[in-house]
Amino acid sequence: MTESPQADAGLPLPAVRTELERAVLAALADVVDPEIRRPVTELGMVESVRETAPGEVEVAVLLTITGCPLRGTIEADVTAAAAAVPGCRSVAVRVGVMTPEQRRALQDSLRGARPANPFAAGSLTRVLAVASGKGGVGKSTVTANLAVALAERGLAVGLIDADVHGFSIPGLLGVNASPTRLEQLILPPVARGVKVISIGMFLDADRPVAWRGPMLHRALEQFVTDVHWGDLDVLLVDLPPGTGDIAISAAQLLPDSELVVVTTPQHAAAQVAARAGQLAQQTGQRVAGVVENMGPMALPDGTVLDVFGTGGGAEVAERLTGALGADVPLLGSVPLDPALRVGGDTGAPVVASAPQSPAARALLAIAERLAVRPRSLAGRRLPFSPR
Numbered sequence: 001m002t003e004s005p006q007a008d009a010g011l012p013l014p015a016v017r018t019e020l021e022r023a024v025l026a027a028l029a030d031v032v033d034p035e036i037r038r039p040v041t042e043l044g045m046v047e048s049v050r051e052t053a054p055g056e057v058e059v060a061v062l063l064t065i066t067g068c069p070l071r072g073t074i075e076a077d078v079t080a081a082a083a084a085v086p087g088c089r090s091v092a093v094r095v096g097v098m099t100p101e102q103r104r105a106l107q108d109s110l111r112g113a114r115p116a117n118p119f120a121a122g123s124l125t126r127v128l129a130v131a132s133g134k135g136g137v138g139k140s141t142v143t144a145n146l147a148v149a150l151a152e153r154g155l156a157v158g159l160i161d162a163d164v165h166g167f168s169i170p171g172l173l174g175v176n177a178s179p180t181r182l183e184q185l186i187l188p189p190v191a192r193g194v195k196v197i198s199i200g201m202f203l204d205a206d207r208p209v210a211w212r213g214p215m216l217h218r219a220l221e222q223f224v225t226d227v228h229w230g231d232l233d234v235l236l237v238d239l240p241p242g243t244g245d246i247a248i249s250a251a252q253l254l255p256d257s258e259l260v261v262v263t264t265p266q267h268a269a270a271q272v273a274a275r276a277g278q279l280a281q282q283t284g285q286r287v288a289g290v291v292e293n294m295g296p297m298a299l300p301d302g303t304v305l306d307v308f309g310t311g312g313g314a315e316v317a318e319r320l321t322g323a324l325g326a327d328v329p330l331l332g333s334v335p336l337d338p339a340l341r342v343g344g345d346t347g348a349p350v351v352a353s354a355p356q357s358p359a360a361r362a363l364l365a366i367a368e369r370l371a372v373r374p375r376s377l378a379g380r381r382l383p384f385s386p387r
C-alpha cells in the first residue's frame with residue numbers, strides 16, 4: 001500500500017511503499033533547510049524516496065532555486081540522514097529544482113497565517129534598534145557582535161542593517177551570499193546563527209545610495225514584511241547615525257522596539273548621543289540602555305590608555321534617565337581593542353573568534369544583560385502620530 005501524507009505546513013510528502021522508504025523519510029525530518037530553518041520534509045523539498053534495490057535508496061530533493069548556494073550542504077545532510085537509517089546500505093541523492101507552482105505553494109505555506117508585519121504591536125519578538133549620535137562610534141560593530149553573542153546563547157536572532165548609506169553588517173559578519181528569492185518572499189542569509197538582511201545585498205557596493213526618505217521607508221518596510229524571519233526571539237536593527245528619517249520609520253514599523261544607544265566616552269560625543277536617545281521621547285520607544293564603546297584600554301604594562309576620555313556612557317545614561325523619566329542603564333563599556341577591529345575587518349566577530357579578548361568579554365556581558373527581558377515597560381511614553 002502507498003501512503004501520501006501531508007507535511008505539517010500543508011505541503012505534500014512523497015508516497016512511500018516499503019519500511020525502509022518510510023524510515024528514510026522519517027529520518028529526513030531531521031534535515032533542516034539552512035535558510036528557512038525548517039525540516040526539508042515540511043517544505044515540499046523531498047520529492048521522492050525510492051528503494052531501488054534491497055537496502056539501496058534514492059532520494060529526490062527539490063531546491064527552491066537553480067544554483068542554490070546551499071545545494072552542497074543540503075545534499076550532504078540528506079545523504080548523512082538517510083545513510084544513518086538501519087538497513088540502508090547506499091544512498092543516491094538526485095537534486096532538482098521546484099516548479100514555479102511548487103515555489104508559490106511553499107511561499108504561501110511559509111507566509112501562512114502570519115501577519116504582514118510580524119513585529120507589529122504585541123509581537124513576542126524583542127526588537128532592539130541600535131542608534132548613535134554620530135558616525136564612527138562603532139555602532140555597527142557592536143550590533144553585529146551582540147547579534148552573534150545572543151545567537152550563541154541559543155536565541156533565534158535576526159538583524160536588519162538599516163544603515164542604508166553606510167551598510168557594513170554583511171562585511172562584519174562575513175556574509176557574501178545574496179538573499180534567495182522565493183517569489184515575493186526574501187530568504188535572508190544566515191551568518192553565525194543570525195538571519196541577516198542588508199540594503200548592501202541588493203546594491204552595487206561601489207555606488208552611493210542617493211535615496212530620499214520615502215524610498216528608505218519602503219526599503220525598511222520590505223525588510224520587515226517581505227523577509228521570511230520565522231519566529232525570532234530578538235531582532236536587532238542597525239540604524240544610521242543621528243535622528244533621521246530611518247530612525248523615525250523604524251519606530252513606526254517596529255512600534256515595540258527599544259533603543260540601544262552607542263556612544264564613545266568623549267563628552268562631546270555623549271551630548272550628541274543623548275540627543276539621539278531623546279528621540280524616544282517623541283516616538284514612544286523605551287531606551288533599553290547605553291553601550292559605551294572605544295572605552296579605556298588596559299595596556300600589557302598595566303597602564304590604562306583612555307584615548308577618548310572616560311565617563312561618556314554613564315553621562316548619556318544619566319541624561320536619558322533624567323529626560324525620559326525612566327531608568328536608562330549603562331549596559332557596559334567596551335574597551336578600545338585591536339581584536340575587535342580585526343574581527344570586523346575579517347568578518348569574524350570577536351565574540352566568536354576571540355571570546356577572551358577584553359572587547360569580547362565586555363560585549364558578551366552586555367548580551368547577557370540584554371537576553372533578559374525587563375519585566376516592566378513602565379516609563380514608556382505614548383507614541384506620537386506623525387502628521
Ligand SMILES: Nc1ncnc2c1ncn2[C@@H]1O[C@H](COP(=O)(O)OP(=O)(O)OP(=O)(O)O)[C@@H](O)[C@H]1O
Pocket residue numbers: 132134135136137138139140141142163166167168240241293294295334335336337338340341342344345359
Ligand atoms: N572598541 C573598538 N576598538 C577598536 N576598534 C573599534 C572599536 N569599535 C569599533 N572599532 C572600529 O571603528 C571603526 C568604526 O566602527 P563602525 O563601522 O562599527 O562604526 P559605526 O558607528 O557603525 O559607523 P557608521 O554608523 O558611520 O557606519 C571600524 O573600523 C571598527 O573596526
